[in-house]
Amino acid sequence: MSTPPPPSALDDPTRQPWHRAGALLTDMMTPTLRLGVTGLSRAGKTIFITALIRNLVSGGRLPFFLPEAEGRIERAYLEPQPDDQVPRFDYEGHLEDLARDPPDWPESTRRLSQVRITIEYRSASALRRALGISRLNLDVVDYPGEWLVDLPLLEMTYDQWCAEAVEQARAPRRQAHSKAWREFLASVDPSAPKDEKIAQRGAQLFAEYLKAARADDHVLHTTGPGRFLLPGDLEGSPLLTFCPLVLGDKPSYGRNSLAAMMARRFESYKTHVVKPFFRDHFSRLDRQIVLVDVLGPLNEGGDAVVDLQRALNAILRVFRIGSGNWLTALFTRRIDKLLFAATKADHINSSSHDRLEAILRVIIDRAMGRAEDTGADVGVQALAALRATRETDAKVGNEWLPCIVGVPMPGERIGDRVFDGKTEAAVFPGDLPANPRNALKPGAAPAGLHFVRFRPPRLMPPGIDGESPPLPHIRLDRALDFLLSDWLA
Structure with a gap:
């Protein structure tokens, strides 16, 4: 007769209380990071949150997100909504929009919602290992951009x-x-x-x-x-x-x-x-990313860019910004890292991304200065949370131009050409101003700029291995690294 295996810790009734106590202590010592995803209407908040969740929980390609690159993230998963008074962010519904044929962008946010992502990781910090901290609850709040102007x-x-x-x-x-x-x-x-x-x-x-x-x-x-x-x-x-x-x-x-x-x-x-609204949400934030659609106002001209600058400076004046860390966040909430992101970077060629960042820096110059004076860490990036185009060079006359290729949304136009939403097209969006301050000059949009909206890439079903292809992006991993890496160290 074979000898039965020894009972596990879970089977041993003398060890079960200790196991439950350890699990309870782990839950109590799991820090919660509240990430504010802020931006005026149509800046791309909904798709940013959707892409963030998808890449974290499905193992997206994030080579510049240090904890992921070092292989220290064990897994990430969605938790039940922790706040009974706030609706859950409709992540699954937004994925359904992207899986349609043809795919659609998720609808803009029309109400407050929230989602919690738990990240399990192997800490490189001896203190955190000693305290048993190996998880992070990431709470992300979404709300209509129209409310931000209040x-x-x-x-x-x-x-x-x-x-x-x-x-x-x-x-x-x-x-x-x-x-x-x-x-x-x-x-x-x-x-x-x-x-x-x-x-x-x-x-x-x-x-x-x-x-x-x-x-x-x-x-x-x-x-x-x-x-x-x-x-x-x-x-x-x-x-x-x-x-x-x-x-x-x-x-x-x-x-x-x-x-x-x-x-x-x-x-x-x-x-x-x-x-x-300010008390229950903005005053409780630890980290902040401010999404800014720079290209849209550039399409309208300098007056629209100045409007954007005025609105952002007024909004950011009321934020609680200051230095801190994961331990002090247990007792007080202040935004100690602030990232300004110029969205829709896939609407222009990568050769113009540095100019896009430079224009954003000019737009938020005063807000950046106030944030840096408080000791907060401030960054600026051009990104696309979900990349809808690829790049190519196209010959126009005797000149090769850096173009982007994608499927323009129905009704988009360049000159007399109106797109049907089905046909792929190569578009030369034009050259952003070399001097970023020229973007704020009053008047019409600079000649030669043509920014059109593109359909998103279709979310493909899982393959035979059960895994879905990762969603393409531009610098989403760098944004995550700036906002989260020190909490996962």
């Missing part, structure tokens, strides 16, 4: 907001969109008695102006409120029934005036909408 309101009074909003509405690029609302303003006396019907009409016209401007690609980088664009369950409530008024240089209005009612609702909006 943050500067925290530092503004109603009078200041009115002056800025009215000035923006009068700008040449917005005059057509704001015409009906500006005509309404001309007919309204801010010191007249408060009137709900007038407030409703003003809010409606103001929201229609914002939505019309937003529908024009890359036209709207302006002060909020962001919920006027995506109201959700606030639609029709007094929290969204207000608008800017023309108050003059030295505004004066009575307690029961129309302007006073608008001002109270403006402050209520900040109190009940903006502050909780």
Whole structure:
């Protein structure tokens, strides 16, 4: 008769309490890193998070992500949503969009969501090994880019907001969109008695102006409120029934005036909408990546780039930035690493990536300076979380030009050519300005620039080995290395 094998630690009832205690201690000592993926609408937040998850959990090609390159990451996997009050990021739904034939980009974010990725790794740190730390919970929060423009309101009074909003509405690029609302303003006396019907009409016209401007690609980088664009369950409530008024240089209005009612609702909006959003999410971040679509505004011209610069500087002023580490993060939250990323780098040839980074540096120069003064580590990169093109050289006349090849989205055009969304095309996007400051000069877009949107690559099903091909990217691994490597050391 063969001798039975000795009982394992799990089978031994005397060891089970110790095993459970060890597992509990490991859970308690697993640090959580909150990564903020921030960017104005259409900067690519949803696809960045989707590609980040996919490459971590499926073993993507990340040669410049040091823990992965050193073979120290054991595995990464999705955990159940840890916050009962926040919906889960729809990762699987976004993969379904990419797996369609033809593939589609996932829809832009329309609500707050969150996802937790647990990364198991072999630490190179003796202290962490001694403490039993071999896992990291990575919490990533997604939210509509339209909500981001609300943050500067925290530092503004109603009078200041009115002056800025009215000035923006009068700008040449917005005059057509704001015409009906500006005509309404001309007919309204801010010191007249408060009137709900007038407030409703003003809010409606103001929201229609914002939505019309937003529908024009890359036209709207302006002060909020962001919920006027995506109201959700606030639609029709007094929290969204207000608008800017023309108050003059030295505004004066009575307690029961129309302007006073608008001002109270403006402050209520900040109190009940903006502050909780900032408190519950932005003030709890450890690391931050700010995604910036530079190419879109470049397509519109210098005025649009200046709008982008103004919006980003206003937003970033309210972030809690400062140096720290994984241990101090247990007691206080500050953003100690901040990465600015120019997205859609696959829309231009790699020979222009350094120019794209240089333009982004000029756009966020002041914000970078403030962050560096706090001791935070700041980086700038050009990346594409999901690469939709490849590169080639094409001969035009007697000249060889660096082009990109992909399937342009339906309706995209260059000159008289309109793409059908099915046919691959080689596109010369043009040369970015050698002097990055020229990108901020007022006026039309530089001659010769043609940036079009491309279909994403199709997500292929698993092969006979059960593994799916990795998603192509540009510098996603370098971004992960900057943001995560020291927590996985």
